[in-house]
Amino acid sequence: MSVKSIDPNESKYAASARNFRDNVTRYLANEELKNNFRGAMDYLMDKRKNSFPDANELETLREQCKLIKQRCLVKLPHLLEQLEVNLEANGIKVHWAETINDANEIIAQLIENKKGKTVVKGKSMVSEETALNDYLEARDIECLESDMGEYIVQLADEHPSHIIMPAIHQNKKQVADLFADNIEGFDHTTDVDALIGEGRRVLREKFCHADVGITGVNFAVAETGTLCLVENEGNGRMCTTVPDLHIAITGIEKVVEFLDDVPPLLSLLTRSATGQIISTYFNMISSPRKNGEKDGPEEVHLVLLDNGRSQAFADEELRQTLQCIRCGACMNHCPVYTRIGGHAYGTVYPGPIGKIVSPHMLGLEATNNLPTASSLCGACGEVCPVKIPIPKLLLRLRTESVKGKHDGPQIMKGEGSGRKSIEASIWKGWSLMHKYAFIYNTSMWFATRFRKLMPNNLGVWTSVRSAPKLAPKTLHERVKARNKKIPNKVANNAGSK
Amino acid sequence: MTSSFKQQSSNARTNILAKLKQEVEGSDYSKLPEEPSYSYPELAQEELLAQFIGHLEANHAQVIPLKEEDIAKIVSEQLKQRGISKLLYGKNALHSEQMLTLDDDIAVEAYDFTLKGNKEHLFNNIPAGITSSKAAIAATGSIVIWPTIEEPRSLSLVPPLHFVIVEAKNLYTNFASLINAQEWQNKLPTNAVLISGPSKTADIQQTLAYGAHGPKELIVLLLK
Amino acid sequence: MTSDTTTFNTQHLRKYPAKAQQVYLYGTCLADSFYPDSGIDAIEFLEQQGIEVLYPQGQTCCGQPAYNSGYQDEAKAVALAQVAQFSLDIPIVIISGSCGGMMRHHYPELLKGEPGIENFCERIFEFTEFLVHVLNVKLNDQGKPEKIALHTSCAARREMGVHITGRQLINQLENVELITHKYESECCGFGGTFSVKHGDISGAMVKDKTQNLLDTDVVRYISADWGCMTNIDGALEYQKKSLRGEHIASYLLKRTQATNKQQGK
Numbered sequence: 001m002s003v004k005s006i007d008p009n010e011s012k013y014a015a016s017a018r019n020f021r022d023n024v025t026r027y028l029a030n031e032e033l034k035n036n037f038r039g040a041m042d043y044l045m046d047k048r049k050n051s052f053p054d055a056n057e058l059e060t061l062r063e064q065c066k067l068i069k070q071r072c073l074v075k076l077p078h079l080l081e082q083l084e085v086n087l088e089a090n091g092i093k094v095h096w097a098e099t100i101n102d103a104n105e106i107i108a109q110l111i112e113n114k115k116g117k118t119v120v121k122g123k124s125m126v127s128e129e130t131a132l133n134d135y136l137e138a139r140d141i142e143c144l145e146s147d148m149g150e151y152i153v154q155l156a157d158e159h160p161s162h163i164i165m166p167a168i169h170q171n172k173k174q175v176a177d178l179f180a181d182n183i184e185g186f187d188h189t190t191d192v193d194a195l196i197g198e199g200r201r202v203l204r205e206k207f208c209h210a211d212v213g214i215t216g217v218n219f220a221v222a223e224t225g226t227l228c229l230v231e232n233e234g235n236g237r238m239c240t241t242v243p244d245l246h247i248a249i250t251g252i253e254k255v256v257e258f259l260d261d262v263p264p265l266l267s268l269l270t271r272s273a274t275g276q277i278i279s280t281y282f283n284m285i286s287s288p289r290k291n292g293e294k295d296g297p298e299e300v301h302l303v304l305l306d307n308g309r310s311q312a313f314a315d316e317e318l319r320q321t322l323q324c325i326r327c328g329a330c331m332n333h334c335p336v337y338t339r340i341g342g343h344a345y346g347t348v349y350p351g352p353i354g355k356i357v358s359p360h361m362l363g364l365e366a367t368n369n370l371p372t373a374s375s376l377c378g379a380c381g382e383v384c385p386v387k388i389p390i391p392k393l394l395l396r397l398r399t400e401s402v403k404g405k406h407d408g409p410q411i412m413k414g415e416g417s418g419r420k421s422i423e424a425s426i427w428k429g430w431s432l433m434h435k436y437a438f439i440y441n442t443s444m445w446f447a448t449r450f451r452k453l454m455p456n457n458l459g460v461w462t463s464v465r466s467a468p469k470l471a472p473k474t475l476h477e478r479v480k481a482r483n484k485k486i487p488n489k490v491a492n493n494a495g496s497k
Numbered sequence: 498m499t500s501s502f503k504q505q506s507s508n509a510r511t512n513i514l515a516k517l518k519q520e521v522e523g524s525d526y527s528k529l530p531e532e533p534s535y536s537y538p539e540l541a542q543e544e545l546l547a548q549f550i551g552h553l554e555a556n557h558a559q560v561i562p563l564k565e566e567d568i569a570k571i572v573s574e575q576l577k578q579r580g581i582s583k584l585l586y587g588k589n590a591l592h593s594e595q596m597l598t599l600d601d602d603i604a605v606e607a608y609d610f611t612l613k614g615n616k617e618h619l620f621n622n623i624p625a626g627i628t629s630s631k632a633a634i635a636a637t638g639s640i641v642i643w644p645t646i647e648e649p650r651s652l653s654l655v656p657p658l659h660f661v662i663v664e665a666k667n668l669y670t671n672f673a674s675l676i677n678a679q680e681w682q683n684k685l686p687t688n689a690v691l692i693s694g695p696s697k698t699a700d701i702q703q704t705l706a707y708g709a710h711g712p713k714e715l716i717v718l719l720l721k
Numbered sequence: 722m723t724s725d726t727t728t729f730n731t732q733h734l735r736k737y738p739a740k741a742q743q744v745y746l747y748g749t750c751l752a753d754s755f756y757p758d759s760g761i762d763a764i765e766f767l768e769q770q771g772i773e774v775l776y777p778q779g780q781t782c783c784g785q786p787a788y789n790s791g792y793q794d795e796a797k798a799v800a801l802a803q804v805a806q807f808s809l810d811i812p813i814v815i816i817s818g819s820c821g822g823m824m825r826h827h828y829p830e831l832l833k834g835e836p837g838i839e840n841f842c843e844r845i846f847e848f849t850e851f852l853v854h855v856l857n858v859k860l861n862d863q864g865k866p867e868k869i870a871l872h873t874s875c876a877a878r879r880e881m882g883v884h885i886t887g888r889q890l891i892n893q894l895e896n897v898e899l900i901t902h903k904y905e906s907e908c909c910g911f912g913g914t915f916s917v918k919h920g921d922i923s924g925a926m927v928k929d930k931t932q933n934l935l936d937t938d939v940v941r942y943i944s945a946d947w948g949c950m951t952n953i954d955g956a957l958e959y960q961k962k963s964l965r966g967e968h969i970a971s972y973l974l975k976r977t978q979a980t981n982k983q984q985g986k
């Protein structure tokens with residue numbers, strides 16, 4: 001999965017996102033993969049559905065959480081400052097990074113300052129975004145993923161195919177084979193308890209010896225200066241408890257204003273993600289080890305990453321992208337994701353959220369194929385717990401992608417890069433034809449008369465379908481003819497044109 | 498080196514905040530729409546308890562209602578059933594005096610060492626730990642732990658079996674009501690944790706497995 | 722197991738007019754050039770309910786293809802031309818959920834500031850929605866017993882919230898058994914230009930959709946959206962299967978015709 005990019009400042013994911021079409025062809029041909037995804041998505045959709053028995057509660061919560069996130073975004077710069085003040089007062093150091101490289105550099109230096117050599121990582125999509133593991137390994141710092149799914153993916157030299165369940169593309173047989181190839185002394189078995197037991201054995205050993213723990217953050221509470229982590233496995237707690245140094249990395253949009261904002265968001269997050277009324281652990285960190293305390297890290301750091309988020313922020317419509325709480329429900333319900341799987345996108349964040357957020361991180365030029373790869377069915381927007389109008393944002397990104405030259409300020413990196421002059425002229429012609437009924441009706445008259453000449457081969461359309469057949473007479477004509485037979489109708493229809 | 502990344506971070510801070518402020522500085526917060534909230538039905542204490550126990554059991558925790566004087570007996574029994582003869586606890590913690598009356602063949606050890614330097618010991622020699630709790634939440638079947646000097650956070654995390662003592666009088670309807678009743682805003686500890694079952698994962702083919710990294714078993718001793 | 726998402730019915734949020742004497746029919750470009758029968762059938766059905774149907778000859782297309790492709794200006798020109806055709810203050814009945822969704826929910830923004838646009842959008846009704854909520858039709862089934870499936874377009878389901886009205890109408894047909902198919906609420910893969918731009922993904926989706934329909938024992942499937950039906954029927958024909966779709970207007974007319982003729986005069 002490691003597609004190396006040419007521009008050293010460009011994320012490796014830009015290159016793989018550009019390969020979207022080839023990826024799709026490859027993954028669509030993989031039946032096993034398709035079955036793995038279908039099974040997993042069915043499971044997650046059912047779980048979610050069952051965890052919301054009361055439609056009224058669900059809709060109230062969604063509205064509430066949407067407004068919470070929108071409030072926090074309107075106050076974002078102020079809340080980030082407040083968060084920083086309160087974290088620092090609690091003894092947690094705050095760092096800021098505009099780019100993925102800056103974030104990686106900060107983290108590497110924090111580790112080197114403590115002479116750290118081994119890192120255990122809790123699940124963090126933002127660190128995937130920065131390709132932190134590659135960066136640290138190049139500096140001779142060992143980086144081990146400790147979330148079971150992430151661990152599997154790392155063993156396979158892949159990246160997560162789902163933001164909540166990273167190894168969802170693999171079935172247990174594949175995991176067993178992977179363990180057999182990579183873990184010495186592993187007795188091949190497809191028993192899941194045994195597989196997890198094996199992972200536990202290997203990883204507990206690592207927790208015991210690691211110098212550094214790196215995690216993401218689900219909510220950063222400005223009011224109290226608290227970092228909140230949601231998890232089931234306990235690896236997040238290990239990473240934030242056992243090593244001497246804990247570094248958390250997150251996007252600037254994760255800050256919430258009040259502690260009171262957390263319970264509704266948490267409830268929607270876990271239920272939307274996996275159908276759990278709450279995760280096994282909800283871990284709230286407000287300071288490094290205090291005097292006399294016997295465990296916990298000596299130092300806690302938070303790295304706040306921009307990486308294109310401020311670009312989305314600058315446009316009121318696109319800003320809604322930042323409401324996301326990364327629950328993954330949009331991908332679980334997406335018919336496109338279900339068929340092509342998470343890796344086809346080539347981006348860190350796959351599925352509908354990936355389509356709307358990646359263009360800000362990687363630029364539209366690299367991601368032009370993503371917003372168009374949607375039937376706009378709306379399933380994502382319907383389940384999104386914070387009511388992000390994903391289909392609408394996809395439309396907006398399509399518009400930005402094909403935008404012609406203009407004098408206004410640039411809204412997105414890579415805007416207009418998807419514009420092809422031939423396509424633009426086709427739509428101009430189409431518009432003219434449908435604007436003037438006279439041209440339209442004449443064209444239709446000819447088209448239907450000469451319908452036998454219409455090609456039966458319409459390219460991709462007819463690779464799995466037969467071409468539709470034009471009717472001998474249009475509806476316009478038939479209504480006209482019909483009205484002639486009923487005299488009083490003619491006047492009415494004529495009068496209303 | 499260090500100073501260069503500090504400088505870079507401070508430049509980034511300036512740039513990011515400037516970009517954000519350009520868009521929203523001067524927004525009239527009073528114009529923000531009112532946020533609805535769902536009112537959950539009020540439940541009687543008995544119903545809350547039933548909900549609490551039901552959720553925990555559904556999440557694979559074992560709940561044992563008991564009286565304080567029975568703690569030692571029950572803990573001893575549970576340990577013996579599993580063939581465990583050692584328990585780690587926190588000295589001077591709530592109910593910790595009960596640990597002194599465990600059966601003779603169970604070795605009790607107090608957590609009076611620092612984790613640093615004793616990681617191997619905690620990870621490899623301690624099969625079970627016991628802690629008290631700060632509160633409990635009915636709506637989600639969660640136990641709230643605010644680790645202390647006496648009961649460090651790894652005590653509820655590293656040993657494969659975790660006993661936790663919960664007092665029914667500390668049961669709250671939901672997380673929101675708990676935060677407000679106990680006024681968490683002003684006094685969050687180093688670390689606060691909500692625990693709602695033993696450690697688990699469904700990362701391999703959506704198959705639930707317990708004991709991913711943390712405790713494989715959670716036994717809740719519920720004092721009514 | 723179904724993949725039905727928690728769809729929220731939004732119809733109760735809408736105010737419906739008392740029964741109308743006169744309505745416009747919006748035929749849509751697909752029905753115009755490929756499936757005019759369904760337009761005529763819709764007109765006949767409405768007329769049998771005692772309603773006069775006006776069909777402005779200047780209508781062409783709602784503009785959705787350009788709109789969904791990111792060509793806003795081009796879509797806007799076409800959309801404005803449509804609005805101009807429907808000047809009387811009477812309901813506009815549309816025989817396609819997705820065009821309905823375009824006109825009712827996307828015109829307000831696309832044509833923001835244009836005079837009368839709110840009123841225009843308020844007058845848009847999807848065919849089954851109009852039958853149930855405005856006309857309150859009571860159907861008298863005259864057909865033979867048969868089993869059918871229903872495919873509701875995503876736009877109908879999520880933008881118009883009319884997946885329920887289609888079902889309600891079919892349920893009124895005494896001799897018709899509505900069979901649920903697997904993944905009924907899942908998209909058929911049409912999505913307009915999506916099916917051309919990403920033909921392989923769209924193709925995988927329609928393959929599954931047709932398979933799920935074929936796995937039932939229905940004699941036909943009913944839909945109120947020609948986009949989906951062009952896609953699904955095209956795939957079925959390509960696979961040399963005999964199952965086909967029928968537009969709900971044609972189906973309702975056919976099933977109830979005998980009665981209506983008797984009662985009519």
Ligand code: SF4
Nearest residue numbers: 324325327328330384
């Ligand atoms: S966009 Fe919405 S549904 Fe998708 S991950 Fe974000 S919050 Fe969840």
